[in-house]
Amino acid sequence: xxxxxxxxxxxxxxxxxxxxxxxxxxxxxxxxxxxxxxxxxxxxxxxxxxxxxxxxxxxxxxxxxxxxxxxxxxxxxxxxxxxxxxxxxxxxxxxxxxxxxxxxxxxxxxxxxxxxxxxxxxxxxxxxxxxxxxxxxxxxxxxxxxxxxxxxxxxxxxxxxxxxxxxxxxxxxxxxxxxxxxxxxxxxxxxxxxxxxxxxxxxxxxxxxxxxxxxxxxxxxxxxxxxxxxxxxxxxxxxxxxxxxxxxxxxxxxxxxxxxxxxxxxxxxxxxxxxxxxxxxxxxxxxxxxxx
Amino acid sequence: xxxxxxxxxxxxxxxxxxxxxxxxxxxxxxxxxxxxxxxxxxxxxxxxxxxxxxxxxxxxxxxxxxxxxxxxxxxxxxxxxxxxxxxxxxxxxxxxxxxxxxxxxxxxxxxxxxxxxxxxxxxxxxxxxxxxxxxxxxxxxxxxxxxxxxxxxxxxxxxxxxxxxxxxxxxxxxxxxxxxxxxxxxxxxxxxxxxxxxxxxxxxxxxxxxxxxxxxxxxxxxxxxxxxxxxxxxxxxxxxxxxxxxxxxxxxxxxxxxxxxxxxxxxxxxxxxxxxxxxxxxxxxxxxxxxxxxxxxx
Numbered sequence: 001x002x003x004x005x006x007x008x009x010x011x012x013x014x015x016x017x018x019x020x021x022x023x024x025x026x027x028x029x030x031x032x033x034x035x036x037x038x039x040x041x042x043x044x045x046x047x048x049x050x051x052x053x054x055x056x057x058x059x060x061x062x063x064x065x066x067x068x069x070x071x072x073x074x075x076x077x078x079x080x081x082x083x084x085x086x087x088x089x090x091x092x093x094x095x096x097x098x099x100x101x102x103x104x105x106x107x108x109x110x111x112x113x114x115x116x117x118x119x120x121x122x123x124x125x126x127x128x129x130x131x132x133x134x135x136x137x138x139x140x141x142x143x144x145x146x147x148x149x150x151x152x153x154x155x156x157x158x159x160x161x162x163x164x165x166x167x168x169x170x171x172x173x174x175x176x177x178x179x180x181x182x183x184x185x186x187x188x189x190x191x192x193x194x195x196x197x198x199x200x201x202x203x204x205x206x207x208x209x210x211x212x213x214x215x216x217x218x219x220x221x222x223x224x225x226x227x228x229x230x231x232x233x234x235x236x237x238x239x240x241x242x243x244x245x246x247x248x249x250x251x252x253x254x255x256x257x258x259x260x261x262x263x264x265x266x267x268x269x270x271x272x273x274x275x276x277x278x279x280x281x282x283x284x285x286x287x288x289x290x291x292x
Numbered sequence: 293x294x295x296x297x298x299x300x301x302x303x304x305x306x307x308x309x310x311x312x313x314x315x316x317x318x319x320x321x322x323x324x325x326x327x328x329x330x331x332x333x334x335x336x337x338x339x340x341x342x343x344x345x346x347x348x349x350x351x352x353x354x355x356x357x358x359x360x361x362x363x364x365x366x367x368x369x370x371x372x373x374x375x376x377x378x379x380x381x382x383x384x385x386x387x388x389x390x391x392x393x394x395x396x397x398x399x400x401x402x403x404x405x406x407x408x409x410x411x412x413x414x415x416x417x418x419x420x421x422x423x424x425x426x427x428x429x430x431x432x433x434x435x436x437x438x439x440x441x442x443x444x445x446x447x448x449x450x451x452x453x454x455x456x457x458x459x460x461x462x463x464x465x466x467x468x469x470x471x472x473x474x475x476x477x478x479x480x481x482x483x484x485x486x487x488x489x490x491x492x493x494x495x496x497x498x499x500x501x502x503x504x505x506x507x508x509x510x511x512x513x514x515x516x517x518x519x520x521x522x523x524x525x526x527x528x529x530x531x532x533x534x535x536x537x538x539x540x541x542x543x544x545x546x547x548x549x550x551x552x553x554x555x556x557x558x559x560x561x562x563x564x565x566x567x568x569x570x571x572x573x574x575x576x577x578x579x580x581x582x583x584x585x586x587x588x589x590x
Contacts, residue, residue, distance in 0.1 A: 010400070010402030010403075011396075011400055011493040012396040012397075012399075012400030012401060012402045012405055013396075013402055013405075014493075015392045015393060015395055015396035015400060015493075015497070016392070016393045016396045016397065016405070016408055016412075018388075018389040018392060018393070018462075018463065019389050019390065019392070019393040019412060019463040019468060020393075020408065020412070022389065022459075022462045022463040023411075023412060023415045023463060025430075025459075026423065026427060026459060026460045026462075027415045027418045027423060028415060028418075029426070029430075030422070030423035030424075030425075030426035030427045030430065031418045031422050031423055031426075033426035033429075033430075034422045034423060034425055034426050037425060037426065044429065090317075090320065093313055093316060093317055094317070096310075096313055097310065098310075098313055098314055098317055099314060104317050104321050106573075106576065107321045107324055107325055108320075108321065108324055109572070109580075110324065110325070110328060110569075110572075111324060113518060113568050113569060113571075113572045114522070114565045114568055114569070115521070115522035115523075115524065115540050115564075115565075115568070116522070116524065117522075117524050117540045117543050117544050118540075118543060118561045118564055118565055119327075120544075120547070121543060121544075121547050121557060121558075121561050122327045122328070122330070122331045122558075122561065123327060124547065125330070125331075125334060125554055125558065126327050126330055130343075130345065131342075131343050131344065131345050131347060132347075133330055133347050136345070136346050136347050139346075165323075165324070165327075168324070169324075170583065173580055173583045173584060173587075174583065174584060174586070174587030175587075176584075177583075177584035177587055178587060212587060215587060216587070219586075226419055226420075226421065228421075228524075228525055229524040229525065229540075229544075232544065233544050233547055233548075236548075246421075247421045247525075250421045251421070251424075251525070251529075254424070254425050255428075255529060260425050260429075263425060264422070264425055266421075267419070267421040267422040267425075268422065270419075270421065271419060271422060274419075275417075
């Protein structure tokens with residue numbers, strides 16, 4: 001008599017199988033393939049040739065990539081830090097007694113709901129050098145027309161401003177949830193001890209929110225590092241690479257010039273930068289938390 | 293003397309504080325809303341006034357015909373349909389698969405499940421710009437679809453297909469995490485009772501636990517729909533023909549033209565935002581909860 005197998009597939013495994021298979025196909029296998037491609041001269045048609053570190057060496061010497069990386073880092077810091085701080089300020093404001101609070105909350109979040117493409121379209125009209133409303137408002141104060149999106153000086157700052165504008169609703173929402181989770185007794189105790197609002201913020205709210213601050217910084221940074229939609233639509237990376245970003249250059253290298261190997265190397269270089277940045281941010285947040 | 297009310301000076305300071313805060317909020321919100329307001333105004337402006345300096349406000353007439361013209365001239369419904377098919381189908385898959393996985397992670401433990409959960413969490417760190425090239429090649433050479441032979445040659449594969457746009461969005465890490473947290477809060481006893489009644493595991497999930505998790509399902513569905521509707525990079529890559537473009541891709545290409553008809557483009561943009569705005573306004577509670585969840589977990 002054959003021994004009956006006691007093995008049976010656990011039902012839980014069947015439930016997680018779809019997610020596992022999808023992630024394997026659309027995330028894990030492609031990223032391993034991309035790693036391999038980044039060491040080749042693959043262009044999509046002929047079989048790839050192994051070129052070792054040549055793509056990465058070429059990257060290090062490529063002025064366009066260096067400019068893109070520089071812009072991306074400036075953009076990320078320029079977006080993440082103000083988004084976080086303004087989000088905190090707005091959340092604190094909205095947490096006080098204010099008329100029509102719910103309405104304002106809803107409005108703050110609008111830019112976060114609609115796509116970056118539509119936001120880019122809207123802002124490209126508002127910021128238009130010839131007939132944009134912003135230049136009109138400035139002209140009322142006697143200022144000359146500013147080529148917001150067509151000058152090497154202003155293109156990247158304009159993108160940063162729009163990035164912050166889009167983020168505030170998101171950072172505010174996260175902070176509001178966190179602030180409302182702070183036990184009321186802590187504030188009351190501090191009030192009894194004679195602390196005024198600023199002291200209460202410094203001694204209670206800010207330290208308690210530190211993990212949230214780190215999280216908000218991390219999330220907004222990771223998204224900003226990968227800026228693409230708004231850059232392509234608003235400036236196309238120009239003028240003269242003044243506002244180009246790493247993902248925009250990756251897209252161009254891959255799908256305009258069919259340099260798959262080079263583009264993959266670029267994507268991994270960016271991932272490395274994001275990884276190091278995230279590690280440092282999390283480490284410094286943890287250390288401060290322990291010190292507190 | 294005992295006074296119940298604080299002295300007048302303090303009350304005045306409080307009032308001034310309230311006024312100051314109220315003013316700040318109003319100014320900030322005005323800055324946030326103004327571009328949207330200007331988009332709507334422009335979408336209703338006659339063509340002669342779109343390029344005028346100084347900008348003309350209010351426009352001489354509200355030209356509602358701009359919308360009809362934008363829909364007609366830019367084949368709006370074609371792109372709207374493409375986006376709707378992709379976003380709705382992706383949402384259905386994500387809700388189902390994320391809920392199933394979240395349920396297993398919360399309620400059906402087996403050996404190695406924690407390892408799997410950690411792996412699922414880890415994949416969130418893989419960005420689109422890394423996977424897009426291999427994904428494009430895999431989809432282009434998918435065997436036996438889009439005119440391809442068994443070896444994936446000869447046709448266009450999944451390029452220019454709804455499947456090509458949906459497959460990368462059939463499961464999310466965020467949704468899996470959110471569903472897992474929600475299912476963990478539900479009692480385990482229901483499973484035992486249902487098993488005694490002879491229900492199979494899938495029916496227990498589908499008929500007992502999933503209905504109890506509807507708030508979480510709503511959060512995942514609303515956030516997913518919005519994200520997929522708004523996504524740009526992947527549809528841009530995987531569509532070749534103009535006909536298969538999503539609303540976002542078409543909008544970007546209209547902006548890219550040498551000459552932009554701003555009044556029509558703005559009408560197109562307004563229309564393209566309506567689905568996500570409806571989702572947000574109607575489901576704001578679940579929407580905000582979903583966003584807040586990510587922050588509290590972090």
